[in-house]
Amino acid sequence: MTTHACDTLRCMTNPEVHAAVNALADAAATAQSDLAHTTGETRNDLLEALADALDAQADHIAEANAADMAQARADGMDEGKLDRLYFGAKRVRQSAQGVRHVATLPDPLGEIVRGSTLPNGLRLQQIRVPIGVIGMIYEARPNVTVDVASLCLKSGNAAILRGGHAAERTNAATLEVIRGTLAEHGLDPALVASVDAYGRDGATAMMQARGHIDVLVPRGGAGLIQSVVRNSTVPVIETGAGNVHIYIDRSGDPEKAIPILLNAKTQRVGVCNAAEKLLVHRDVAEGFLPVAAQALANAHVAIRADETAYRIIGQSHILDLDLAHADEQDWDTEYLALKIGIKVVDSLDEAIAHINAHSTGHTESIIAEDYSAVETFTQRIDSAVVMVNASTRFTDGGVFGFGAELGISTQKMHARGPMGLREMTTTKWIGYGTGQVRA
């Protein structure tokens, strides 16, 4: 066995920061055990008050955000990121509306999931309870601070937050409002805490706070998520990465296929449920691809095509076409841009095998009228969500009726697909007896 130098974050440590972050998490846990036993009514009142406080302090938060924005501009942040960082008074008030909406959602706690009475009379029930302390590591998007805090409080959980460096002033101002509201409601402000004061070390310490933080949810780009997944000893829920496929079966209806393809690729670019790849059955490629390519070109979508697709599209005299050869890397890349990879497959089986080999397991869609093709695709595709004759853009907690979402899980453990309030809970068994012992 060879032993090589360790290059993971797990091997780095700053004992003072670890101790401080663990202490924050432990204080959060103590506060959480009180929150967990408040009524749903109390938690809803808390959220209403938080929304009011955010409205009242919108200008103050916006002021902090203006300083973050100025700094980010000076540092040369690109427009897309600047837009996500922006948290002016109007956006703060929109966030407050979001908090009010969370307050209206059904309480996930206390549901009796299942139960039975054993032959000896012991009455068993499995009841839904909060997870405990949820850690969130995310990029410079201040609205996430409000979203996560409101979802955690609604579901009886505490939150330990590490937001992106560029949003630190905004997040600090927002946190002040959240913690003030908690205190006014007789709850411990320790329920929602930030490790931003410790910079990157704070995030590292969160990843190693096993036994202090119950679950860590990274939200952001693939790099951030993979870093957390690789370096965390705390259980992680992997979210977000979406190398999303649409497969046009030989039985697919082009009248459905083209609108779905355009919607999935272009309705919103840069989101995890946007389509990134198009697979087309060989039998319909000659007819379908020229129409699809023209529609994509009209929408300014660049095409990276395999050999066959390149040939078919290339000879189709399409206007304003940005066409290039795909390389092997394309099949594994989430573009998050006006770009799509196109491949012609010989069969349904080849499509399924390609998707299961290259997908991130987020969402895939089949366009087909053939019953057996639909059955095979929905059964064989190993992703969180499989759509049939529908846009991949529907994979969303709001659309699914969860009211709000913490993220979209692409792993199989605990939660898969959009994570709403229910996915922020665990269960506990209670056995009500009258003196039973085991024989």
Added chain:
Amino acid sequence: MTTHACDTLRCMTNPEVHAAVNALADAAATAQSDLAHTTGETRNDLLEALADALDAQADHIAEANAADMAQARADGMDEGKLDRLYFGAKRVRQSAQGVRHVATLPDPLGEIVRGSTLPNGLRLQQIRVPIGVIGMIYEARPNVTVDVASLCLKSGNAAILRGGHAAERTNAATLEVIRGTLAEHGLDPALVASVDAYGRDGATAMMQARGHIDVLVPRGGAGLIQSVVRNSTVPVIETGAGNVHIYIDRSGDPEKAIPILLNAKTQRVGVCNAAEKLLVHRDVAEGFLPVAAQALANAHVAIRADETAYRIIGQSHILDLDLAHADEQDWDTEYLALKIGIKVVDSLDEAIAHINAHSTGHTESIIAEDYSAVETFTQRIDSAVVMVNASTRFTDGGVFGFGAELGISTQKMHARGPMGLREMTTTKWIGYGTGQVRA
């Protein structure tokens, strides 16, 4: 930030073993995608055939086990471990009966967990599917090989196994029977594979096979489990450790308390749901402890007592008493022996705080007749299972009606408490549309 030398297994690597183990897992995954789509009937037939094959090959497996036993005896293995290693023909046939029982259990796959039709007509359903490739790292107990293989096959999963070194011959012979049965049923023997050939490196490689193995379940002593939890990049389900408490409330009925205490402590020693600690409310300590101590002494249970309990028990003229002072370490120790820690508490709140601080989160029981004490205890205790006036020994997949169990999860993610077939599954969303796009 200080960077210190890394001392975790994660930093050690043997590239050939990693590649080999990843290849085993990938072959298992390919085979699993076929198994996942067999009918429940097919999987039950497979298990019946496996049971028959184990019966037929019982002497052959027992022979391999005799060699393991001889080696273990020569290596000085203690009697308890030798008993767990023993897999004579009769025990093999008992295991075969266990496999037949698993075949009779309801199929966990295909359940429609929930669903709805969106306002746009998209029909959403969440369906129960296998997790994929389950890795199991366990100690030298050959019956676990049969248990895990049968539970995995029943639930449509593949299994990658690392059994204890001392059982390698037995496990190899057992695996031969399992893989032979798979082949005879037209299934890929790769579905159940062992990394035993790679020794400890095999286990290390399993822990780092993220993306190849979907979940890792360690089963065995606390040392084994903690090593896997700390070193695995694959999601882990933590099982088994049980620092289990019984709390006698001031309202507790001694007629219930004594039999439950004795049952929980002595009905089977060395199991994770056996009681390890007794907390007694101060108001009833003088009356209860002498009776309890005499009952424990009669059952040869040694007592480690806090100051107050020591004084009360010490002056009670109990026969055959093994009484000593508890130290701080006792409160965190799972004895797995005829030994119990006893502490007198001033209040229900102190009992709850002590348990939440020192428990491993497995099972606790309250003995009480007071309604509010029961409500407070069951709500505030943060463990997988909370019993009321019942023995802690009931925490068991078989008892709970799951038919069989993979282990008892003491973590909050994915599964909590006894893990049956349902806990070996995940879900997938399928959206059936007719051309819907997102507005």
